[in-house]
Amino acid sequence: MSILLEAQGVSKAFGRLVAVDTLDYTIEDNSINSIIGPNGAGKTTFFNVVTGYYKPTTGKVVFNQRNISGSRPNQLTRIGIARTFQTIRLFNNLTARENVLIGMHHRLKSGVFGDIFRPPAVRREEAKAYEEAGQLLDYVGLKGYEEHAAKSLPYGHQRRLEIARALATQPKLLLLDEPTAGMNPNETQDMILFIRKLRDERNLSILLIEHDMKVVMTISDKVTVLDYGKKISEGQPAEVQKDERVIEAYLGRRALEMLKK
Amino acid sequence: MRDILAQPRSMFSGRLRWVLIAIIVVIAPFAMKELELLTNFGLITQVNRALIFVALAQGLNIVVGLAGLLDLGYAAFFAIGAYTFGLLTWPSHDIEMSFFLAIWICALVAAVFGIIIGAPTLRLRGDYLAIVTLAFGEIIPALVRNLGDFTLTFRGRVLIEDYNLTNGSQGLTPLGRPDFSFLENLFGLDKGAFNVGVDPTFWYFAIVITSMIVLFSAIRLNNSRLGRAWKAIREDETAADFMGVDPIRTKLAAFAIGASFSGLAGAVYASMLGAIFPELFKFQVSIFLLIIVVLSGRGSIWGVLIGGIIIATFDGVFLAQVLPDIFNGELLPEYDVQSLRWVFFGIGLIVIMIFRPQGLFPPKSIETKIVPPTTESAEGAPNS
Ligand SMILES: Nc1ncnc2c1ncn2[C@@H]1O[C@H](COP(=O)(O)OP(=O)(O)O)[C@@H](O)[C@H]1O
Numbered sequence: 001m002s003i004l005l006e007a008q009g010v011s012k013a014f015g016r017l018v019a020v021d022t023l024d025y026t027i028e029d030n031s032i033n034s035i036i037g038p039n040g041a042g043k044t045t046f047f048n049v050v051t052g053y054y055k056p057t058t059g060k061v062v063f064n065q066r067n068i069s070g071s072r073p074n075q076l077t078r079i080g081i082a083r084t085f086q087t088i089r090l091f092n093n094l095t096a097r098e099n100v101l102i103g104m105h106h107r108l109k110s111g112v113f114g115d116i117f118r119p120p121a122v123r124r125e126e127a128k129a130y131e132e133a134g135q136l137l138d139y140v141g142l143k144g145y146e147e148h149a150a151k152s153l154p155y156g157h158q159r160r161l162e163i164a165r166a167l168a169t170q171p172k173l174l175l176l177d178e179p180t181a182g183m184n185p186n187e188t189q190d191m192i193l194f195i196r197k198l199r200d201e202r203n204l205s206i207l208l209i210e211h212d213m214k215v216v217m218t219i220s221d222k223v224t225v226l227d228y229g230k231k232i233s234e235g236q237p238a239e240v241q242k243d244e245r246v247i248e249a250y251l252g253r254r255a256l257e258m259l260k261k
Numbered sequence: 262m263r264d265i266l267a268q269p270r271s272m273f274s275g276r277l278r279w280v281l282i283a284i285i286v287v288i289a290p291f292a293m294k295e296l297e298l299l300t301n302f303g304l305i306t307q308v309n310r311a312l313i314f315v316a317l318a319q320g321l322n323i324v325v326g327l328a329g330l331l332d333l334g335y336a337a338f339f340a341i342g343a344y345t346f347g348l349l350t351w352p353s354h355d356i357e358m359s360f361f362l363a364i365w366i367c368a369l370v371a372a373v374f375g376i377i378i379g380a381p382t383l384r385l386r387g388d389y390l391a392i393v394t395l396a397f398g399e400i401i402p403a404l405v406r407n408l409g410d411f412t413l414t415f416r417g418r419v420l421i422e423d424y425n426l427t428n429g430s431q432g433l434t435p436l437g438r439p440d441f442s443f444l445e446n447l448f449g450l451d452k453g454a455f456n457v458g459v460d461p462t463f464w465y466f467a468i469v470i471t472s473m474i475v476l477f478s479a480i481r482l483n484n485s486r487l488g489r490a491w492k493a494i495r496e497d498e499t500a501a502d503f504m505g506v507d508p509i510r511t512k513l514a515a516f517a518i519g520a521s522f523s524g525l526a527g528a529v530y531a532s533m534l535g536a537i538f539p540e541l542f543k544f545q546v547s548i549f550l551l552i553i554v555v556l557s558g559r560g561s562i563w564g565v566l567i568g569g570i571i572i573a574t575f576d577g578v579f580l581a582q583v584l585p586d587i588f589n590g591e592l593l594p595e596y597d598v599q600s601l602r603w604v605f606f607g608i609g610l611i612v613i614m615i616f617r618p619q620g621l622f623p624p625k626s627i628e629t630k631i632v633p634p635t636t637e638s639a640e641g642a643p644n645s
């Protein structure tokens with residue numbers, strides 16, 4: 001297996017607060033990787049570094065043998081990094097289909113004059129994109145909602161739409177920030193199956209931030225635990241589960257001592 | 262609830278609708294001529310002006326309504342279009358370019374200015390952009406006023422001396438008009454048979470064609486790759502960036518295309534008037550256009566078309582002519598009723614903002630959906 005993404009000594013500081021602290025991290029092709037850790041551990045900030053929203057204060061990120069630190073988010077989308085958000089950020093007044101079409105934006109070729117005069121090539125491109133968007137919506141289980149405004153969809157559907165929009169960019173690496181947040185156990189179970197399906201059918205790697213331990217332990221090839229921006233444990237789910245430092249980070253030292261007694 | 266106002270197009274269907282509209286558009290100037298004789302109020306020239314404002318408002322609607330950028334100095338591009346036309350056709354400059362070529366150059370020059378202004382400012386968000394564009398809207402007329410006599414020196418050498426580019430506050434006149442003399446030869450008619458001059462009926466059709474070009478472009482763009490990107494930027498710039506839309510390029514395109522509409526309309530307007538002055542492009546023009554877009558419905562191309570015609574005609578006929586005629590007779594002989602113009606629009610804006618904040622004819626997708634409370638703003642870091 002080859003390495004898709006490698007973060008080398010990445011830090012991101014906000015003033016004196018070091019949200020991500022000299023983190024080394026690798027993602028292999030076709031893998032599901034989870035990052036867990038208490039609130040404020042720096043998980044989302046790490047996402048924001050990987051996706052180009054923040055330039056790392058130190059260190060660098062290499063994606064497909066390319067140094068991407070300092071690239072803008074839209075440039076990284078073009079080379080295969082896509083994401084969803086912890087709090088949903090859809091284009092509210094656009095339809096579900098239009099949201100997905102935005103994900104395809106960088107793959108479509110039409111320019112200003114093509115948009116105005118619509119030569120046959122542009123018509124074909126638009127028709128194809130339109131159809132592909134429909135297929136993607138179907139794939140995430142939103143068939144029938146194509147022409148609904150994003151904001152009018154129920155919460156769970158909005159989460160799926162965010163994933164469809166991210167998939168439309170044709171990512172090699174898909175970052176999901178707490179995709180099961182606010183979901184009931186049934187919906188969560190569906191999401192687990194769906195994330196697996198994505199990895200298997202779409203030939204991509206997934207980086208997942210997740211609080212639900214059941215999700216993390218079921219689907220991850222690798223689990224990484226962050227605390228105060230530092231990696232405190234990493235490995236296969238079973239290994240990490242047993243790691244004392246993890247229990248300590250989550251429950252505190254006293255809980256650990258109590259457990260030991 | 263179905264809203265009749267939001268669907269002004271659903272009254273007739275298909276081809277019949279277009280045939281009816283075409284008939285109305287063609288008959289209108291002749292009907293207005295009759296009305297003018299009956300009522301003694303200028304009508305066609307006001308409708309012509311209204312249609313120019315519609316073309317301008319379509320450009321502003323791309324910037325404000327589709328891309329969500331607040332531009333308070335949009336009249337600057339109107340001025341640039343008109344003055345470029347002036348420079349290219351004012352006899353003293355010895356260029357006297359053909360109308361049919363000059364108008365496209367004007368659109369292009371305005372677009373280039375859109376990029377020049379946009380490139381440094383479109384990194385700014387919200388209020389900052391509004392302030393910079395406001396300043397730009399003031400600078401252009403001031404520049405025009407001062408370029409009536411300028412001297413350019415470079416390291417002590419005089420490059421240009423006392424050059425009269427814009428004729429200062431006296432303005433440029435006369436200006437080029439469309440030349441149809443080739444038709445005279447073609448049909449073997451007398452010289453001057455196709456001399457259009459200031460004939461309002463001719464200009465009505467010229468402006469209808471201009472507005473149709475602008476309208477066609479706006480409709481096509483609205484439903485295209487670029488149009489979607491504009492709306493995505495309007496909805497959530499950061500999320501759009503993450504989905505592969507380059508915010509700066511996309512906003513620049515909105516600025517440039519919006520400006521080009523304005524440049525084209527400015528050129529035609531200049532040619533129609535035959536004379537232009539810096540005062541024609543004051544701040545009030547930017548505000549008036551913004552009022553048209555907001556009252557009609559931001560982002561709604563048909564809305565801005567219909568709303569623009571109504572508002573600008575109301576302004577030019579009712580507020581500027583009928584009202585003074587009623588009041589200045591015996592009621593208030595001294596009072597300048599026209600000064601109430603802005604009071605009218607101010608009240609109109611307040612009423613609309615309270616009862617129908619999306620405007621009179623909003624775009625469909627916004628109109629028909631229920632808005633759940635959103636907890637998040639479109640700005641800022643994507644983790645909050
Ligand atoms: N834009 C920001 N400015 C200042 N501090 C921030 C910013 N974003 C995150 N932080 C801080 O960085 C830390 C890590 O935050 P975050 O990455 O959101 O944590 P997590 O996603 O693991 O819950 C927190 O202490 C948070 O307050």
Ligand SMILES: [Mg+2]
Pocket residue numbers: 043044045086644
């Ligand atoms: Mg987070």
